[in-house]
Amino acid sequence: MEELIDVLDENGIKTGEILPRSEIHKKGLWHRAIAVAIVNENNQILLQQRSYKKDHNAGMWDISVAGHISTGQDALSAASREINEEVSVNLGYKVDIKDFRYMFSYRKEQVFSEDYIERQFYDFFILRENDLKIENIKVQQSEVEQVKFVDISELNTIIENREIVERDAIYRELMNYLFRV
Numbered sequence: 001m002e003e004l005i006d007v008l009d010e011n012g013i014k015t016g017e018i019l020p021r022s023e024i025h026k027k028g029l030w031h032r033a034i035a036v037a038i039v040n041e042n043n044q045i046l047l048q049q050r051s052y053k054k055d056h057n058a059g060m061w062d063i064s065v066a067g068h069i070s071t072g073q074d075a076l077s078a079a080s081r082e083i084n085e086e087v088s089v090n091l092g093y094k095v096d097i098k099d100f101r102y103m104f105s106y107r108k109e110q111v112f113s114e115d116y117i118e119r120q121f122y123d124f125f126i127l128r129e130n131d132l133k134i135e136n137i138k139v140q141q142s143e144v145e146q147v148k149f150v151d152i153s154e155l156n157t158i159i160e161n162r163e164i165v166e167r168d169a170i171y172r173e174l175m176n177y178l179f180r181v
Contacts, residue, residue: 002020002021002022003020003021003068003070004018004019004020004021004070004071005018005019005020005021005024005031005032005068005069005070005071006018006031006032006069006071007019007024007029007030007031008029008030008031008032008121009030010030012030012032012105012107012121018071021068025115025116025117025118026115026116026117027117028111028117028118028119029119030107030119030120030121031068031069031119031120031121032068032069032075032120032121032122032123033066033067033068033069033078033120033121033122033123034065034066034067034068034069034075034078034079034082034122034123034124034125035063035065035066035122035123035124035125035167035170036063036064036065036066036079036082036083036100036124036125036126036127037063037064037124037125037126037127037170037174038064038065038083038087038126038127038128038129038132039126039127039128039129039178040128040129040130040131040132040149041128041130041131042149042151043151043152043178044149044150044151045063045064045149045150045151045155045174045178046064046087046132046137046147046148046149047061047062047063047064047147047148047149047150047155047158047164048061048062048063048064048065048086048087048139048143048144048145048146048147049061049062049144049145049146049147049148050062050143050144050145050165051141051142051143051144051145052145053142054143055112055116056112056116057165059145060163060164060165061158061163061164061165062164062165062167063165063167063170064083064087064127064147065079065082065083065086065087066082066165066167067081067082067085067086069123075102075123075125076097076100076125077097079095079097079100079123079125079127080095080096080097080100083095083127085140085143086139086140086143086144087137087138087139087140087144087147095127099127099128100125100126100127101125101126101127101128102123102124102125103124103125103126103173103174103177104124104169104173105121105122105123105124106121106122106124106169107119107120107121107122108120108122108169110166122167122170124169124170124173126174126177134147134148134149152175152178152179155171155174155175156175159171
């Protein structure tokens with residue numbers, strides 16, 4: 001069954017309408033999503049390479065986790081669900097919502113095609129995870145090709161080479177955060 005999402009107005013307020021994800025994007029309706037940067041004890045950021053089967057930005061690098069907020073969910077629950085779906089860790093790893101650090105929210109409009117328009121309000125979080133090792137991460141093959149940790153310098157290079165999904169506001173805030181800690 002396709003994910004159901006709350007439709008928002010241009011101010012981010014729920015309209016009461018609930019539609020399938022594909023219809024929301026086809027009509028270009030406002031909705032809410034999350035993005036999470038997972039940072040390890042070396043201040044390296046976990047990046048994921050999007051599946052080559054994705055509708056848009058296929059094969060590009062992306063923030064650790066991003067996804068839609070389903071109907072009836074709040075942003076923290078959606079962030080936890082997306083991490084557990086896309087990037088789970090072996091040995092019984094579970095994310096606790098108290099571990100997320102809320103950074104900011106912003107809105108973004110992007111037209112990928114006539115039938116795929118994104119109008120999203122993003123809630124951005126940082127999750128610090130010490131002792132997280134690449135070899136313990138299991139990715140959801142339908143969503144993610146591979147994952148890797150990068151330092152700020154490598155992240156800058158990936159951004160400059162346009163090898164990463166465009167999320168400039170998030171990357172700026174993430175770098176400010178990493179320079180402060």
